[in-house]
Amino acid sequence: MESPLTRREALGAIGGAGAAGLAGCFDLLADDPQRLEGWPSYRYDAANSGRNPDATGPKADLEIAWQQDLEPPDDGVPIELSSPIVLGDRVIVAFDFDRGVSRETHVIAVDRETGERDWAETVELAPGGSNEAVAMPSQTLESDGVAVYLVTLDGGPTLRALDPATGDERWNASIERQLYSPPTADGGSLYAGERTYAVFDTDDGDLERRYEWERDGSVRRLTSEFPPTVTEDAVYAGVADTLRATDRADGSPLWTAESPFDSRVDDGGTPFNPPVVGDDVVYAVASDSVRADTGGGIVALSAADGDQLWSFLPDGAESDTEGRRPSEVRSGMAGLPLVFEETDTICAIGTERGERTCFGLAAEDGTVRWDLEGAGGLVPVAADGVVYTFGGDGIVAIDHTDGSTIGTGEIDLDERTHIAHTPAIVDDHLYVNTSEGAVAIGP
Secondary structure, three states: OOOOOOHHHOOOOOOOOOOOOOOEEEOOOOOOOOOOOEEOEOOEOOOOOOEOOOOOOOOOOOOEEEEOOOOOHHHOOEEEEOOOEEEOOEEEEEEEEEOOOOEEEEEEEEEOOOOOEEEEEEEEEEHHHOOOOOOOHHHHOEEOOOOEEEEEOOOOOEEEEEOOOOOOEEEEEEOOOOOOOOOEEEOOEEEEOEOEEEEEOOOOOOEEEEEEOOOOOOOOOOOOOOOOEEOOOEEEEEEOOEEEEEEOOOOOEEEEEEOOOEOOOOOOEOOEOOOEEEOOEEEEEEOOOOOOOOOOOEEEEEOOOOOEEEEEOOOOOOOOOOOOOHHHHOOEEEEEEEEEOOOOEEEEEEEEOOEEEEEEEEOOOOOEEEEEEOEOOOOOEEEOOEEEEEEOOEEEEEEOOOOOEEEEEEOOOOOOOOEOOOOEEEOOEEEEEEOOEEEEEOO
16 A cells, blocks of 8 residues: 555545445535434445444334335336445435436435425446446445435446435536445545545545555455445455455555455456454445355454454365256355344345345354354344344344344335345335335334
8 A cells, every 4th residue: 555644534445345445535525514314324324334323224024114116217127226324214215227228316305204205416437338337326325414415326426425415416527437336434534445546525526646556356256245344443445356455544554365265157256345343343234236146254353463263164065966046055154244232143134045044153163053044145134132134035133142033024026126235224124125116114
């Protein structure tokens, strides 16, 4: 790395699991103290904890309270969608649509109690079909509770800040690299990660600093679906099969750790996802896919120096797999874990011998305390000790202490419908975004 950052002590660390280290840092509307409560980030907070301490969750009451009327253009189906964020009385989601001659991104806010549309903003993704970028703006949706942020591709990669109350644009700034995953908002900065490190002046969007880490391999292959993890002291994210920890105060490298798992899709190791940190231990999944069907496991690393404490890989299938689909026989972990320090339990989703499974692991050594087949597929979130993920044809609520099922609820969706891989929890409701529109689950 080059010299540490200086301006306003703003640090952007490293790329998402697989990006080669773009970490951008943007001071965000420091003169506006108003912040909206709810579920502002991709996984609740900058630390990617996935746990809302102020929510009760729906517990066993997993009935659909409302479903958003998406009103897609030309009755189309989104080609990509965001995970939901919740700010005050609004649930905010984003969708990318392909209309043939052009593509466009819709950012939509709906009333949290009724699901009725509050406001909507549309940005052209590929005017005239000229933009062949792989990145989808909906995948970059983020908030700090003050503004809503995303990177669009109209006329080149553009960072935009929207007013969460109206959807009006507050400002925009051209950036040199498109993003493939959400940035992480914290302390007046946006930490973004796709190949390049950059700092932008929020007054005028001028680029102040940028540099790159060298890397090998395909850009898309090494691109994360997840935002960097930002704690009080450090920023963590993966660059291919290496997890990097960077000092938040001055941008200096703290340590790196390599994935101990082999990849099933190339000659390198399995890429690291951003971790979750608890009790001076970093828990990180190394995974080829958010859906957990192509290998990888979870490791516990010392937050002080990155030394490996333990690793866990689900039992694999027998080698005699002729005539069976790979997804039926592969084992691995996926997504981001949940850390319950109060019970020394780590919860994470995976696939074991082709069966989607949610695991409860001992924080001390990674041994399996419980496992629940049929649960997983959504990156788990939690409130009041209850874990929520996908199970069967809908949502399943799981007691994190013993893996028992507290409740299940179906989501009546078309077979072609796909679901954004992280829900949100606020008060006693769970919010899930789907390609048919956002859904509220609870009483």
